[in-house]
Amino acid sequence: xxxxxxxxxxxxxxxxxxxxxxxxxxxxxxxxxxxxxxxxxxxxxxxxxxxxxxxxxxxxxxxxxxxxxxxxxxxxxxxxxxxxxxxxxxxxxxxxxxxxxxxxxxxxxxxxxxxxxxxxxxxxxxxxxxxxxxxxxxxxxxxxxxxxxxxxxxxxxxxxxxxxxxxxxxxxxxxxxxxxxxxxxxxxxxxxxxxxxxxxxxxxxxxxxxxxxxxxxxxxxxxxxxxxxxxxxxxxxxxxxxxxxxxxxxxxxxxxxxxxxxxxxxxxxxxxxxxxxxxxxxxxxxxxxxxxxxxxxxxxxxxxxxxxxxxxxxxxxxxxxxxxxxxxxxxxxxxxxxxxxxxxxxxxxxxxxxxxxxxxxxxxxxxxxxxxxxxxxxxxxxxxxxxxxxxxxxxxxxxxxxxxxxxxxxxxxxxxxxxxxxxxxxxxxxxxxxxxxxxxxxxxxxxxxxxxxxxxxxxxxxxxxxxxxxxxxxxxxx
Numbered sequence: 001x002x003x004x005x006x007x008x009x010x011x012x013x014x015x016x017x018x019x020x021x022x023x024x025x026x027x028x029x030x031x032x033x034x035x036x037x038x039x040x041x042x043x044x045x046x047x048x049x050x051x052x053x054x055x056x057x058x059x060x061x062x063x064x065x066x067x068x069x070x071x072x073x074x075x076x077x078x079x080x081x082x083x084x085x086x087x088x089x090x091x092x093x094x095x096x097x098x099x100x101x102x103x104x105x106x107x108x109x110x111x112x113x114x115x116x117x118x119x120x121x122x123x124x125x126x127x128x129x130x131x132x133x134x135x136x137x138x139x140x141x142x143x144x145x146x147x148x149x150x151x152x153x154x155x156x157x158x159x160x161x162x163x164x165x166x167x168x169x170x171x172x173x174x175x176x177x178x179x180x181x182x183x184x185x186x187x188x189x190x191x192x193x194x195x196x197x198x199x200x201x202x203x204x205x206x207x208x209x210x211x212x213x214x215x216x217x218x219x220x221x222x223x224x225x226x227x228x229x230x231x232x233x234x235x236x237x238x239x240x241x242x243x244x245x246x247x248x249x250x251x252x253x254x255x256x257x258x259x260x261x262x263x264x265x266x267x268x269x270x271x272x273x274x275x276x277x278x279x280x281x282x283x284x285x286x287x288x289x290x291x292x293x294x295x296x297x298x299x300x301x302x303x304x305x306x307x308x309x310x311x312x313x314x315x316x317x318x319x320x321x322x323x324x325x326x327x328x329x330x331x332x333x334x335x336x337x338x339x340x341x342x343x344x345x346x347x348x349x350x351x352x353x354x355x356x357x358x359x360x361x362x363x364x365x366x367x368x369x370x371x372x373x374x375x376x377x378x379x380x381x382x383x384x385x386x387x388x389x390x391x392x393x394x395x396x397x398x399x400x401x402x403x404x405x406x407x408x409x410x411x412x413x414x415x416x417x418x419x420x421x422x423x424x425x426x427x428x429x430x431x432x433x434x435x436x437x438x439x440x441x442x443x444x445x446x447x448x449x450x451x452x453x454x455x456x457x458x459x460x461x462x463x464x465x466x467x468x469x470x471x472x473x474x475x476x477x478x
Contacts, residue, residue, distance in 0.1 A: 011281045012099035014255045015076035018290045019063075020093040027067045034063075034072065034092075042072060045261075051268040053261070055203035066264035068301065069294045073097070073257035095290050098324070100259060100280040102182055102213040102252040103311050103384045149232040152339050153220075153363030153389055158433045159236050159396070166435040172237025172395035177222055178266035178274045179388070180259060181214030183207045183246040185372040188215060190227045190235075198244035199265060201258040210250030212372040216380060217277050218242065219370030221388035221395070230377060234369045236392025236433070243271050248278060256280070259325070260294055267303050272398045272408070274298070275391035276307040277384030279323035287327045287355055295330035302404035306332045306391050308383035309358050310348040319349045319425075327356035332409055335426055336364020336386040343425045347383055350424045359409075360416055361426035362389035393433045400434040 021030045027044045034042055040062040045051040051067060058064055063074035150160040161168055184196060186208060198207040209215045222242050223235020245262035248254040259276070266274050295305050310323035326333035335358040336344040344365050350357035364386030371378040390412065397403065397411050416429035 011283055014097045014099060014257070016097040016255065016257055017063075017074040017076075018095045018097055018256060018260070019072040019074055020095075020290045020293055021065070021070040021072065022091050023070070023293075025070060027065050027070070030065060030070075030072075040074065042074075045264060045268075050199075050265065052199045052265055054201070058257075066260055066294075068264045068267040069260060069297055071260055071264075071290055071294055073260065093289050095288060097256045098280045100248070100254055100256060100278050100324070102211065102248050103277060103279050103308050103382055151232055151234050151363075151368050153367055154233060154236065156339070156341075156363055157389060157393060157431055158435050159393065160233065161435050165438050167438050168396075168433055168435050170396040170400050170434055171225070172222065172240030172392070172399055174241075175237065175273065175395040175398045176241045176243055176269065176271040177237060177391055177395050178243040178245055178262070178269070178271040179214060179218045179221060179391075180245040180247045180262040180266070180274060180276045181217050181278065182211035182248045182250065182252060183209035183214045184218050184242075184244045185209045185212075185215045185370075187373055188370055188376070190219070190224050190230065190370055194224075194242065196242045196244055197269065198246070199262075200246040201261050201265075202246050202249045202254060205246065205249055207244055207246045209246075209372050211248070211252055212375070212378070213252060213277070213384065214244070214246070214248070216367075216369045216371045216378060217275060217384060217388040218244065219388075220367065220385065221275055221392040223370060230368075230370075232368065236389065237395035240392075240395045243269060254278075256288075256291070256325075260290070263294055263298060263303075263305065267298055267301050271303055272404055273391050273394045274303060274305045275388050276305065276325070277382075277387045279308060279310045279326065282321065282324050282327070285321075285352060287329075288325060291325040292328040292330055295325075295328050299330055299405040299409070304332065304394060304405060304408050305330075306334060306387055306394065308387045309333045309335045311336075311346040311382050311384075313346055313348050315343065315345040315347075319351070321351045322348050322356045322358060329355050329357075332359045332390065332412070333357060333427070334359070334364075334383055334387045334390050335361045336381070336383045337361050337419070337421075337426065337430065338365035339363075341419055341421075341430065343421050344381065344383075346381070347386075347425065350427075357427060358423075358425060359427040360390055360413055360431050361419065361421075361429060362386035362431045364389075390431050393431050396433050 031042050042063045043061050044065050045067045063072050065072045154160045155162050200207045222237050222240050225238045247258045247262040307326035309326050312320035322333050336347040365381045367385035368379045403411050413428035415432050417432050418429045419426045
């Protein structure tokens, strides 16, 4: 689903409220405080297994406090409207819950992605055939040769290096990546046998993806190393643990509260990376204090939230601001570039000097990945497609370095490839995966020593240090 924000479009509200509790407040004490000042009956997310609850659970009470975030989702009821003003007297911040949408899928095409950009890689592979290398790099070289048919995005970001002196031994093993989106198609053959932890935060809908957007984003971030039916490799962190949080409906929309509940769930499951290809409308300046605090608290607990900047621009004439919630300073906002490293015409930009920046860029044009059956694969455009590139590569860096939270953020931006476009549009530059230098050994027994008799080799001897020129050299070689 894709929309371009028009002047007549306004922020949509659900009727519920989000209440930001004071820093360091205890959940139990906050519940008692809110109940006493407002007469509301709130519960804690800790009362639910794995801190997962549904709209039905929320409907049975006045609200639920997300323990890991210190944020309450409060239901719409007449008495709340009369008592909501009392929260301000207790240093609590109150915001109305807005509607958020899936973004991306511009110029949708269900045809297989054109198998290009392969000639140079195949030539490099041919050069390497027959050359001996150290044992530690041989397995990686084999996988690289098998993956020469990779998407342009994986090559541009060094997930699949095009320089034969570099290789990528990382696959995201041991790292948990949460995709908060429209769900996932569990029947997709490329993920057969792959364990997926999942929860739906949409009332009346299972985690099964009836939209396709979530499956596409999951494919880019955590798709397989190889596939019997895909035209090329499209997945990055193919050994990472996949956590699917359905926070957007099959129609592609959801509320802030469900997204926050998904973030809380991801933190409770110790996910190191959260990918969110979604956005809400913005009218005017400013960002959500609730989402900013949630993201900052997530970083402090070792979880990095990565979100799409939005597809609302029409470059070169119109550049729109980074949308909610990616415009929060503690959420990594991702812009989109094409194969020529030009900013995508739809990609939003950082228009404000103190917040709402684009932090990093990734491939977001002609991105081939998995989608729901029966289509199976599709090539789409959008910052939604760029975001899971960064999420998957974040998992590789987390595996390679052990870094988490804000330190993982800094690693991503400090290793990004500088682009010619302004930082307003691409931030630190094009995200890059961690790689290693390949060592190639040429055994000495392959050097044709016999063709050059020692007695015919001219040897320069320093007259100040007379030595026997033949004996020592002969002993070293033989």
